[in-house]
Amino acid sequence: MGKFYALTSDEVTSLEKENQALVRSLAGECMVVLENDGALPLGKEERTIVLYGSGARNTVKGGTGSGDVNSREVVNIYEGLKAEGFNILSDDWLDRYDKTLEDATNAYMADINEKAAKQHVPPIMIMFSTPFVAPDEELITQVKDADIAIYVISRNSGEGADRYDVKKDYELDDNEVKNIQFLAANYKKTIVLLNTGGVIDTKVLRNTDGINAVMIAGQMGNIGGNIVSDVLTGKSIPSGKLTDTWAENYSDYPSSATFSHNNGNIDDEYYTEGIYVGYRYFDTFGIKPAYSFGYGKGYTDFAYEVDDVIADEKKVYVSVTVTNTGSKYAGREVIQVYVTSPEGAIDKPFKELRGFAKTSLLGPSQKETVTIAFDTASMASYDITRASYVLEKGQYIIRVGNSCDNTRPAAVLTLDRDVVTVKCRNLFGLDEAVEEIQAPKREKEDISGLKEIALDSSKFTTSVIEYQIDRPVLEDKRSGEKLTMDDVKSGNATLKELVAQLTLEEMANLCVGLFDHSASNVVGSASGSVVGAAGETIGIPDRKIIPTVNADGPAGLRLQPHFKTTADGQVLPGGEVFGLSRNPFPDDTPADAIDYYQYCTAIPIASTLAQSWDMELIEKMGHIVGTEMQQFHVHLWLAPGMNIHRNPLCGRNFEYYSEDPLIAGSCAAADTKGVQSFAGQGTTIKHFAANSQEDNRMYNNAHISERTLREIYLKGFEIAVKDSQPLSVMTSYNLINGIHSANSKDLLQGALRDEWGFKGFVMTDWFSSQDARSIGLAPANVKYDCASSPDCIKAGNDVQMPGSKQNVDDIIKGVEDGRITLGDVQFCALNILGVVAKCE
Structure with a gap:
């Protein structure tokens, strides 16, 4: 008889409630406010709204494929706002989109099942390489009796297929653009939420008059609608910062021309940008992004002051006092420490993130001192000619800020000679030549007046890696026993x-x-x-x-949420779920089958x-x-x-x-x-x-x-x-x-x-x-x-x-x-x- 740890009741468990409550209490901090002219948070009197967009009722909780979670329910943004007492006047438009989406989903699955049958493979194998694309929205033509419009842009992706630099994916499609512009022109407040798992083009959002706030809601799991509602009303305070560079144009990314299908070659990918990925590229080559790495607003403003930088051959410590300079709302700030390494024999980015710290929740006028610490040796670069990590001699400029584009020099560490921090061996020889881009020569920077700290090369230690040579055969020296x-x-x-x-x-x-x-x-x-x-x-x-x-x-865990077994523990067919593919229990399922449930939290x-x-x-x-x-x-x-x-x-x-x-x-x-x-x-x-x-x-x-x-x-x-x-x-x-x-x-x-x-x-x-x-x-x-x-x-x-x-x-x-x-x-x-x- 099989032993199962799944539950035999489908009632909501106390653990589910506890986990979802914890997610709800924390997840709002992950949202990134890109733009806000004071429209957010919404006041208690601002509860009559219109809500539009593909993600309003069909909020994406997370991407597709094996990264999906079969949770008990998904609270969409519409439901989250309704639960908070919002009066939503756009149900007619949302109802029509729901029907359009249902028809498109049914047609998609019919096509998937037909192809799977012809190829004699499970439907999910076809779904990996042929992801579902949401249908076009109808144009918004009516102005409702409300002052506030919220528009939700959703994007989904998953394993097995890359995204495209096309409309309705990286770019906004024509109807999305027209609908956003209509709302911005006809309502006192227009708020755009990005229900996305990655970067999209934001030019329309940044260049349309009448958009008052833009926020990356992200994909928040199965109670995302509640979390979004909490943030919009100020119950939760968004304090997220970007961990990617959001470019002005997709073509600004150094790998854009040759990435994946873009050049027609999906067999070979040449990493010609080398170490210049993300902000390392934009920063070093002077390409201005739409939103920089580390950027993010909140509902208040902060000031910060570097108190001191202390460093030796082991550690670097940066102490910073952060003050909430707003008068109304609390918030949290992220202090980021970057280092500009000296130009030498090893090509280097203009600056690299070396440490960060986030304050606690600070009310108006409250302040807090945070200390960011990192290993001095972490500033080393890999030198293939020496098969070692090397700190080159010269000046290491410590920069402190609250985003990659907003830092200022705080101190200079000076190293008298090159130091090998780790002696390795080269492990990853190229099979084909790759011509990597190189950084342009930097302009000389005035760092006079900064605190200077001398590092003594003789006080560093060098780790020498010992590599396994062979794997000796283990001999049984206890052959008279059967060990377990x-x-x-x-x-x-x-x-x-x-x-x-x-x-x-x-x-x-x-x-x-x-x-x-x-x-x-x-x-x-x-x-x-x-x-x-x-x-x-x-x-x-x-x-x-x-x-x-x-x-x-x-x-979260991706398990089968509902399965049935025979009385002696044999698992019966049916109940399998993989995204849109759902296998029902067959009609001949025994009447005495035992039901089991495994609902998991989607974080x-x-x-x-x-x-x-x-x-x-x-x-x-x-x-x-x-x-x-x-x-x-x-x-x-x-x-x-x-x-x-x-x-x-x-x-x-x-x-x-x-x-x-x-x-x-x-x-x-x-x-x-x-x-x-x-x-x-x-x-x-x-x-x-x-x-x-x-x-x-x-x-x-x-x-x-x-x-x-x-x-x-x-x-x-x-x-x-x-x-x-x-x-x-x-x-x-x-x-x-x-x-x-x-x-x-x-x-x-x-x-x-x-x-x-x-x-x-x-x-x-x-x-x-x-x-x-x-x-x-x-x-x-x-x-x-x-x-x-x-x-x-x-x-x-x-x-x-x-x-x-x-x-x-x-x-x-x-x-x-x-x-x-x-x-x-x-x-x-x-x-x-x-x-x-x-x-x-």
């Missing part, structure tokens, strides 16, 4: 002694996900104790080795959470997920996603935090600490690494220089590993310089384990070492092949998900043929069991 995990837990045996007793076949199965030999696995196919989980590792009962249950994220998406710049808030969100993992007995959350927002059109940016690795790494570490505050539960930071493109995501080759990888695309992962030690890491689908990330020993052993000290296990993304083209997850005609199963083992990619018999056979054959060693397989098994021991 219980022996390890009791101290009677070590993990190495247990692994030494496992057969090659046992370990090959352990290194492959728990698969169904009779059917093709798909995402969310696990049918063990947690129905709808993404997958499981295998258990070995006679060794007391349990399977680990893995559930999707990163905006705000990663790109919205990051805008809080509040690591304690994000840790609390991780704790929310941890409580539900504990309830449903999920061991590993396949989250947080933390790739860099290289380009705003990446379809999966909503799952990731920022264009900046310090923000991304700090957020992922905070999320991990929240989840891992519960014993036996862990996160799986992903997608490692450089998953910047969704079109042909499984067979795309990212050509990236060593320095760019280390300073931009790997740095966030390094921060997260060192700060929070997640239990697991998931590799990305793409190749990096001709080698699949899943097959890169330099990435998984050299960087992740040897340089950063990672202690958990590594898993592949789903089907990385299987031919995904046969099940419709990838285009039929691609330039590169899938990852190799034996090479995953050689690289230290411990678990191949979701797994297949072919994976097991390939691992065994790889040892027999000498392609990999028994020591390689034992090494992976040891990593897996190290995590299993913590998940008991």
